[in-house]
Amino acid sequence: MGELGKIHQLLIHLGGYTATLNLETMIMTWIVLTCLIVFGFMTARKRALKPGPLQVVGELLVANLYTLTEDAMGKELARKYSPMISALFLFLLLSNWIGLIPVCEEPTKDLNTTLSMGSMVFVVSHYAGIRAKGLKAYLKGYFDPIFFMAPLNIIGELAKVVSISFRLFGNIMGGSIIVLVITHLCYSLILPPLLNAFFGLFAGTIQAFVFTMLSIVYISVMVN
Amino acid sequence: MTDIQTWVNASSFASAGIAIGFGAIGAAVGEGYAASQAAVAIGSRPEQSGDILKLMLVGQAVAESASIFALVVAMLLLFTQQSPHLINVSVCLAAGICMGFGAMGSGIGSGFPAAAACVGTARQPAAGGRLMTNMLVGSAVCQTPAIFSLVIAFILLFTDFSDRPLSPTWAAILGAGISTGLAAIGPGIGGGLVAKASCEGVARHPANAAPVTNLMLLGQAVTQTTAIYGLLISFILIFRIFPETETLSRPMALLASGICMGLGAIGPGVGEGFAGMAAVDWLSRNIRAAGELTRTMLVGQAVAESTGIYSLVIALIMIFVF
Numbered sequence A: 001m002g003e004l005g006k007i008h009q010l011l012i013h014l015g016g017y018t019a020t021l022n023l024e025t026m027i028m029t030w031i032v033l034t035c036l037i038v039f040g041f042m043t044a045r046k047r048a049l050k051p052g053p054l055q056v057v058g059e060l061l062v063a064n065l066y067t068l069t070e071d072a073m074g075k076e077l078a079r080k081y082s083p084m085i086s087a088l089f090l091f092l093l094l095s096n097w098i099g100l101i102p103v104c105e106e107p108t109k110d111l112n113t114t115l116s117m118g119s120m121v122f123v124v125s126h127y128a129g130i131r132a133k134g135l136k137a138y139l140k141g142y143f144d145p146i147f148f149m150a151p152l153n154i155i156g157e158l159a160k161v162v163s164i165s166f167r168l169f170g171n172i173m174g175g176s177i178i179v180l181v182i183t184h185l186c187y188s189l190i191l192p193p194l195l196n197a198f199f200g201l202f203a204g205t206i207q208a209f210v211f212t213m214l215s216i217v218y219i220s221v222m223v224n
Numbered sequence B: 001m002t003d004i005q006t007w008v009n010a011s012s013f014a015s016a017g018i019a020i021g022f023g024a025i026g027a028a029v030g031e032g033y034a035a036s037q038a039a040v041a042i043g044s045r046p047e048q049s050g051d052i053l054k055l056m057l058v059g060q061a062v063a064e065s066a067s068i069f070a071l072v073v074a075m076l077l078l079f080t081q082q083s084p085h086l087i088n089v090s091v092c093l094a095a096g097i098c099m100g101f102g103a104m105g106s107g108i109g110s111g112f113p114a115a116a117a118c119v120g121t122a123r124q125p126a127a128g129g130r131l132m133t134n135m136l137v138g139s140a141v142c143q144t145p146a147i148f149s150l151v152i153a154f155i156l157l158f159t160d161f162s163d164r165p166l167s168p169t170w171a172a173i174l175g176a177g178i179s180t181g182l183a184a185i186g187p188g189i190g191g192g193l194v195a196k197a198s199c200e201g202v203a204r205h206p207a208n209a210a211p212v213t214n215l216m217l218l219g220q221a222v223t224q225t226t227a228i229y230g231l232l233i234s235f236i237l238i239f240r241i242f243p244e245t246e247t248l249s250r251p252m253a254l255l256a257s258g259i260c261m262g263l264g265a266i267g268p269g270v271g272e273g274f275a276g277m278a279a280v281d282w283l284s285r286n287i288r289a290a291g292e293l294t295r296t297m298l299v300g301q302a303v304a305e306s307t308g309i310y311s312l313v314i315a316l317i318m319i320f321v322f
Helices: A023-045 A053-073 A075-100 A111-133 A135-143 A147-185 A191-223 B004-044 B046-079 B087-123 B125-142 B144-158 B166-183 B185-204 B206-223 B225-239 B249-285 B287-320
Strands: A009-014 A017-022
Touching (some): A023 A053, A023 A075, A023 A111, A053 A075, A075 A111, A075 A191, A135 A147, A147 A191, A147 B144, B046 B087, B046 B144, B087 B125, B087 B144, B125 B144, B144 B166, B166 B225, B166 B249, B225 B249, B249 B287
16 A cells, blocks of 8 residues: 555756656556557568458457548548557557556556647647648637637647546546555455456546547547 | 644544545435336336346446445545644545545436436347447446546545645645545536437447447547546645745635636536537437537537636636736
């Protein structure tokens, strides 16, 4: 229980500034990335008309995520953004699942991870909006009903980043706290596997999917 | 004159009562509603009673989890010894209020999809498996506001506030608890309404299950936005270190910012739930209107949310300007 809220940090002093690195989060993120790269390499290595088992899994994932993107954005944009969406979903999925392995911690339990993902979606969606509508129409959107609504519209846009990243962070953090505390209270008997299955596998999948869906919607709302 | 330890203990007992007392309200209402609709369903189709009963019990188990979170917090408040420091009186109260109110909305909300799934199985027995999946997903997402409250309650209980100045910090902590606690009520109920419509929709048209579930997730996610504003205000109030002050106006501003955000989030949560409910309902009836329905839902929810954003702005002004 004493471990709750403790973070292993590496402080680097560079000419007056202090850079803080959350070591566990970084190591886990790199493990997730390595797994994904190996998975991608394995699925695409032996490509054949009659696919092997790994290729089928890869094709299923990519095809489903592509259809999801296409339904919301249309064909042209989907070709452009579905690789990013697929990568985002797979990264978040594996990040939420990795907590099932005893020593590992979910990288998404750290607000820094989710907030950076949220900011990425924010930047990409606004870039897509400017590209599709032009700068003038994009800026005009902020003064939409009446001109003095502009500050509230801007806060509304910034609140999107907060909402998308805090949702993922809060859920994963909450899940891991519940697993830790109830495991402690029941002396690790019977309950922990069930809790892990619910909060790690089930809720983790749902939250990764919700994050991905919201990213798709944010982009398509900015474009249309 | 009683010593500080007595005050801290008294506060932790009172907060344990608040946590599980208020926390028991929501889940009981939700589970009762699920049971009532299960009775309706079995009455209309007695030969399906086994399936309906199973579905009802699973749905009620998920609805109960919000109350179990409150129970865990209450047990921790009772059995962990808080150090004798005056700030811990406020910490215990804030954790109790946060979890007690936070469990209310999610409990009521996740009863709705369980009820709709029971009625749906009676109407469309063949869709049983899909209904179960849809109900589980819907009610699991409904729990999100309660999980936020749990996170805040735990952060409050396990952070050491003893080196902070007492004067504004007690109000900031209390405000943080109230903010997330109250803000969880509306989105919990609203998310339940969306999930209810989607369970009805899957039963009505099992072939459209995938788009209906997707729109449900989207509607619920947007509905929860105001709960997340409450969470944001709580985080700011907990982690920002406020300088010591003699006056009472500064603590009151911090306390009020929590109350402001908490109360302001209730209405938008329920309102956005209505928007999502109708959109999901009509998606299952008319799948060809998917694009228009999604857009209308999102725009409507964004407008309904604007009052929540007003509360957020005022709360932020009270924290950072006054």
